[in-house]
Amino acid sequence: MPTKYLRRDDVALHYLHTGPTTLPDQPPGLGRGVPLLFLHCEGGNAALWSRQMAHFAALHSPIALDLPAHGRSCGLDGPESIDHAADRVCSFLEGIAAPPAVLVGHGFGGHVALAVATTRPGCVRAVVTIGTAAQATIPDDAIAKLRQVVQGRLGQQFDTPYFGSAPDMAVMREWWGEMVKTDPKVRLSDLLAYRASTVATRLGTVTQPVLVLVGEADKLCPRDAAEALASGLSNARVVTIPDGGHIVHLEKAAEVNAAIERFLAEAAA
Amino acid sequence: MSLKNEIAVVGAYEHPRRWAPDKTAYQIAAESARGALEDAGLTIKDVDGYATSGVGPIGVLSMCHHLNLKPDWIDSTAIGGSSFVAQVAYAGAAIRAGLCRTVLITYGSTAASERFAIGTGGGFSQDPPDTFDIPYGPTIVGAYGMVAQRHMHEYGTTSAQLAEIAVTMRRHAGLNPNAKYRDPITVEDVLASRVISSPLHLLDCCMISDGGGALVVTSAERARDLKKRPALVLGAGVANRHNGIGQRDILDIAARQSGARAFERAGVKHADVDLCMIYDSFTITVLATLENLGFCKLGEGGAFVQNGRIGLGGELPVNLDGGGLSSNHPGMRGIFLVIEAVQQLRGESGERQVEDARIALCHGTGGWLGIKHSGATLILGAG
Numbered sequence: 001m002p003t004k005y006l007r008r009d010d011v012a013l014h015y016l017h018t019g020p021t022t023l024p025d026q027p028p029g030l031g032r033g034v035p036l037l038f039l040h041c042e043g044g045n046a047a048l049w050s051r052q053m054a055h056f057a058a059l060h061s062p063i064a065l066d067l068p069a070h071g072r073s074c075g076l077d078g079p080e081s082i083d084h085a086a087d088r089v090c091s092f093l094e095g096i097a098a099p100p101a102v103l104v105g106h107g108f109g110g111h112v113a114l115a116v117a118t119t120r121p122g123c124v125r126a127v128v129t130i131g132t133a134a135q136a137t138i139p140d141d142a143i144a145k146l147r148q149v150v151q152g153r154l155g156q157q158f159d160t161p162y163f164g165s166a167p168d169m170a171v172m173r174e175w176w177g178e179m180v181k182t183d184p185k186v187r188l189s190d191l192l193a194y195r196a197s198t199v200a201t202r203l204g205t206v207t208q209p210v211l212v213l214v215g216e217a218d219k220l221c222p223r224d225a226a227e228a229l230a231s232g233l234s235n236a237r238v239v240t241i242p243d244g245g246h247i248v249h250l251e252k253a254a255e256v257n258a259a260i261e262r263f264l265a266e267a268a269a
Numbered sequence: 270m271s272l273k274n275e276i277a278v279v280g281a282y283e284h285p286r287r288w289a290p291d292k293t294a295y296q297i298a299a300e301s302a303r304g305a306l307e308d309a310g311l312t313i314k315d316v317d318g319y320a321t322s323g324v325g326p327i328g329v330l331s332m333c334h335h336l337n338l339k340p341d342w343i344d345s346t347a348i349g350g351s352s353f354v355a356q357v358a359y360a361g362a363a364i365r366a367g368l369c370r371t372v373l374i375t376y377g378s379t380a381a382s383e384r385f386a387i388g389t390g391g392g393f394s395q396d397p398p399d400t401f402d403i404p405y406g407p408t409i410v411g412a413y414g415m416v417a418q419r420h421m422h423e424y425g426t427t428s429a430q431l432a433e434i435a436v437t438m439r440r441h442a443g444l445n446p447n448a449k450y451r452d453p454i455t456v457e458d459v460l461a462s463r464v465i466s467s468p469l470h471l472l473d474c475c476m477i478s479d480g481g482g483a484l485v486v487t488s489a490e491r492a493r494d495l496k497k498r499p500a501l502v503l504g505a506g507v508a509n510r511h512n513g514i515g516q517r518d519i520l521d522i523a524a525r526q527s528g529a530r531a532f533e534r535a536g537v538k539h540a541d542v543d544l545c546m547i548y549d550s551f552t553i554t555v556l557a558t559l560e561n562l563g564f565c566k567l568g569e570g571g572a573f574v575q576n577g578r579i580g581l582g583g584e585l586p587v588n589l590d591g592g593g594l595s596s597n598h599p600g601m602r603g604i605f606l607v608i609e610a611v612q613q614l615r616g617e618s619g620e621r622q623v624e625d626a627r628i629a630l631c632h633g634t635g636g637w638l639g640i641k642h643s644g645a646t647l648i649l650g651a652g
Contacts, residue, residue, distance in 0.1 A: 012290075014290065069288075072290040072382070074289065074290065075288070076287060152462035152470070152471035152472055154463065155463065
């Protein structure tokens with residue numbers, strides 16, 4: 001899959017795209033169908049969207065971004081807040097001269113997408129959230145454990161709550177392999193930003209259509225949390241993916257892709 | 270023919286990045302070359318000697334191509350992370366011998382973004398002696414751990430004493446805006462971090478980062494016409510130890526020999542040294558190096574590093590940039606020792622400046638302490 005760097009605010013942002021490659025510093029063509037911008041979860045990176053990138057490449061112009069300090073993007077520190085991350089996303093969209101895009105975000109990335117929709121509605125055509133809550137409930141002990149990892153007191157923790165009811169070993173391996181590529185201190189910043197997010201108070205201003213996707217077996221963002229998010233939005237619907245866990249876009253990629261495709265068709269209509 | 274006061278380091282530049290997945294190692298080296306030449310007030314056209322290391326058997330030739338250089342003198346000394354310290358002396362010798370006039374030394378690495386497991390990696394190569402070591406699975410951190418364990422066994426050195434070194438380096442890193450880890454830590458934090466290879470904890474170990482740097486070396490005579498105050502080479506020494514495990518006392522390290530030569534050639538005493546830049550791959554490396562260089566007696570290193578002695582404002586400040594433990598460690602740290610020393614001698618180090626720094630000692634360790642390693646000592650004086 002082609003990869004590129006875009007230099008913004010003195011940080012080189014890494015992203016994946018599809019279609020023909022272009023010269024350095026030339027953004028790729030975004031003319032096929034709808035531009036789709038995929039935003040990873042806390043501590044994640046663009047490669048976690050490989051199934052969506054492959055699927056949507058034929059009809060649309062998908063892009064998956066590594067937020068600063070994640071994956072292959074530059075920077076040592078995670079975002080100070082959700083809005084800070086959202087500013088980076090807006091800056092990126094400007095940098096690649098994207099027309100209004102559909103933002104697809106997972107967990108924390110979904111919150112960033114909603115924040116962009118509230119602050120820069122002109123950049124956003126529609127939003128898809130996956131396993132995102134209106135107000136994230138991240139237990140103190142999860143934060144404390146991650147802090148211990150950052151302090152070097154614990155090794156990186158292999159947490160199983162991410163997975164659905166029948167986890168696939170290959171998917172677990174892929175997930176783990178990608179998650180360890182980002183410094184745990186960046187993941188901690190993401191989680192703290194997600195937990196402190198005030199985007200929920202601004203959801204009423206989002207007028208774009210929003211698809212709220214949630215895995216039926218999501219232990220980190222249960223279905224009622226997703227429904228609470230949808231209820232705060234004026235134009236949202238919830239789609240539940242049977243047997244899916246928190247990383248439903250990896251575990252149940254075909255179902256997730258089909259749901260997004262239906263949403264795109266309806267949103268375009 | 271001596272190098273003393275005849276050779277000068279006239280350009281020094283440390284690449285500011287610690288995580289550079291968007292760059293290649295060659296780009297980092299080339300950007301550093303530009304920085305060091307600008308620092309010296311020279312251009313690439315002035316360079317007629319070139320040295321680098323860590324680029325594979327004939328990678329130096331590719332680097333010449335990348336930098337568009339056709340030098341009269343080329344060197345790619347490969348004695349581990351100390352290579353760049355030794356190369357300052359070798360460049361000086363080449364200049365004194367008339368082989369070239371101005372030597373550029375570069376380093377670039379993307380060890381972190383390439384996920385290169387430096388300290389936990391296994392054996393090297395097909396070196397014949399390695400066939401007796403490698404089957405038993407030594408790792409770099411394991412070798413250094415073994416030295417630390419021996420030191421504790423022989424002299425009663427404690428983990429808290431080693432931790433003091435990590436705490437001091439972190440304090441210095443807090444004064445270096447480019448350092449990767451800048452938040453202060455305590456001895457308790459080091460002791461509470463997980464054990465990587467007994468008795469070394471995670472915070473006893475250097476990081477893995479990206480990065481690079483460059484130096485420009487020329488004659489002292491030519492240095493007088495250049496942009497900045499030079500750092501003069503006073504003395505240097507290079508040595509090796511532990512070729513084959515079990516053959517020697519693992520607490521007797523190469524610094525003993527290279528340091529003695531450097532002091533003798535420089536004609537300075539330990540008390541004359543204002544600051545030390547010591548390769549801190551692990552905390553034990555600093556402790557063993559200080560002892561073997563003769564700053565304290567063998568076995569007294571644990572007590573020596575206590576009570577702020579090696580911190581800024583102390584009797585012998587060590588690694589003012591934060592070292593490999595807290596600032597950067599892209600795999601071969603030697604060049605950063607010289608860069609920081611030069612900047613200190615010029616009085617350019619800002620908040621971490623050692624007051625009235627006149628003489629700086631750099632010591633690089635390359636390879637595996639306790640198995641086979643090199644030591645390169647360089648004593649520099651303010652010009």
